[in-house]
Amino acid sequence: MPLEGSVSSLPAYELTSLYVPTAGGTVTRFDLVNGAIVWKARVPGVRGEFIRLTMDGSGLYCASSGGTLGKIDRSGAIQWIVQTGEIFSTRPVISERLVFVSTGAGSLYGFDVLKGT
Secondary structure (H helix, E strand, O other): OOOOOOEOOOOEEEOOEEEEEEOOOEEEEEEOOOOOEEEEEEOOOOOOOOEEEEEEOOEEEEEEOOOEEEEEEOOOOEEEEEEOOOOEOOOOEEEOOEEEEEEOOOOEEEEEOOOOO
8 A cells, every 4th residue: 555655643444444644744545445545635734744643423633743733524625724833742632513632832722623713
C-alpha cells in the first residue's frame, strides 16, 4: 500500500475502513475488504508533523503536532481547519457537539464539531 511519507501515529479504523496519517500531512483511507485506496486527503497547513486521529459518525478529526485541527468528512473532503499556533499533545476527544484537544503548554481547546469554531 503506497503512502505519502512515514506513518505519523496510530491509524483510526471502523468496520471496513482504515485511516492512516502520514508525516507529510496526508490521511489515506483504505478499504479493509480489498485493500484499495478509497481516497487521500491533504490536511492544509500540516507539513512534517505528527497527525493524531479520532472519528465520530460524521467524520475524522485530525490534530497535528503543529497546532492544526481539521475535520475530514466520510468522502475525504476537508470540512474545516483551525490553527492555534500551539502544539497539540493528544489526539482529539469528542463529547457530543464539541471536539477537544490539549496542548503541551497546558491549554485545552474546544471546537464545535460542525463548524470548527
